[in-house]
Amino acid sequence: MRDLILGAVAYDAKVVPIWEGFRAYFAAHGLAFDFVLYSNYERQVEAHLRGEIDVAWNSPLAWIATARTPERRAEAIAMRDTDRDLTSVVLVRAEGPIHQVTDLRGKRIGVGATDSPQATLIPLCALAEAGVEGEVVRHDVLVGKHGDHIGGERDAVKALLAGAVDAACVIDGNRLAFARDGLFGPGALRAVLQTERYDHCNFTVLDGPELTGGAAGAPPAIARFRELLLAMSYDDPGVRPLLDLEGLKAWCPGRTTGYAVLERAVDRFGMRA
């Protein structure tokens, strides 16, 4: 049996030790596994559709791009616990003139990278649905990596603090992370909008029998890959460092119910906003 090949996007140098670690974990459990790194999600999706990889570690936008490909059937087989039920927030200066979200009409909206679901597409969609459109000021850090790099969101908040924009869009967890880093003081920024919940990355496979429906007939390597992922326990000191590096406590079965708001955003703006 040939190796199971996973594709992942190298948004940071730590991606290499992460997947080397997973490769060792899978090998120790008898699964021949290897990975290919791409510099952007578009290239990864193309390679997946061509059958060059068996599993894609996809951003939500890459998931939608794959799932919307005609005559192909995509399945999200697993995801991180930390990628479920996220929200994004639109922050303004607490002492500024913006008191409610509609005050942002026609104002400068600082967002992350043009293809960031959490810092651009989803919050802009939520603003539009609230009747707010303004001048979008992008903070393009590593376009093609779908906002995986935190830099764009940080730059948007810096721009807000400097008065260069009137609002900044970030994922909820980064609001807290930036505050703790001392980027802004307690109470300095206020959220005027919090989006509906959404999900983030998933492991995507193509054209197979549904794994989540019982895995009957699924390629054994993919079924085994999913089984081994779901079996990883944070209590196991051998795998805990890997889970810490990848930023999760447990792998969960994949679900696609959490992509509705991003679907609407893509319908509205396309893959980039």
Added chain:
Amino acid sequence: MTGAGVTAARPVVELGDLALDEGAHLLIKRALAAADEIWVRGTAASLAIDLPAWCRAQGHRLAERGGGFVIGRGPDRWTGAERAGTIAAPVERPPARWGLAARGALVEAGARELDLPLAERAVVWADEAARLYAQAAAAQWDPATAIPWPSPGEPAGHPEEVEDAVVQVMTYLIENETAALLVPTRFLGKLHPQFREVMQLLAIQAADEARHIEVFTRRAQLRRGVLGLSTAGGQASLATLFDEPDFAIASFLLSVLGEGSFLALLWFLRDHAPDRCTRELARLAAQDEARHVAFGLAHLSRHAALDPRLRDRLAAAIERRHAALAHTAGLNAEVFDALILLAAGSWEPAALRRGHAAVVALHREMDDGRRQRLARLGFAPEVAAALSALHTRNFM
């Protein structure tokens, strides 16, 4: 009120207006340490954004309920953690997975193992280490103030050639103290930190040697722009110490025999050097060296008591070193002659006779000291005498 309250059902944590970016997570963590599930209430504007995000990152379950949040404790990274021994005393064989953790700390499972091969209590430990370290820490002296350095331009008060002899002896001392610094330091980097007191003692021992190197260098430079001679034979002798991979053997050759002999040499300088400054720096250095010898004797005595074969290994090491150095000249003639002239203080035949006699007495004293220390390690007197005679003629 801000703080943790407890109801019969589940503890209630009232955060008041304290936000997660102001330290509220401490109250939540504290409550979760005591209960699987807690109820959190607060009025901070960002709480509804931050708390779900924080819980998600921590792996805690969260549900909104009754105007607050119910949090269920998620996985705990301290599952499987173990104590790195006790703070009071080291364990026999600390595992590499404890790494650099403080002795007695709770160590998370899964830490990277470090290469710390010196990890056997029987080999490295001495109960005296803590006392000797404390003594060393208290006895550190400042070279700038502890030594009566002469004022600039102050006449030497002894002949030029006696000054040359002092410079030659200082050159020799610097070289030997460099070995005494580097040899324990190489083992220090391999020592498991479980043996904290030994680690501290070796570190302060290295600091002692660094200070000795400083004062010997400064003394040599008082009236000369160049140093004396370094011989191939002297370096060959020190190289056998430098290359010794076994902690017990290196410690035995360096601390017990080498520094033990050096004690006598430093006392000799304290008693016979021509100027007060040299006498005083020799006295201070000897105080430090005495501690180094004491630790070597202490841990080797303990080791020998636990492992009766150690003495055979130590004896074999002396014989091996003697064989390795048999073709070398030993103590260089320049150092030997310099010691005579230094002790004589002048070229007067009577003074030279006194100086020569003092150096002969020094050799005897070194031999006596070595035999006594070997006896303390349990060698029979005749064996100790034979082994002492095989010690390197380079002293260290």
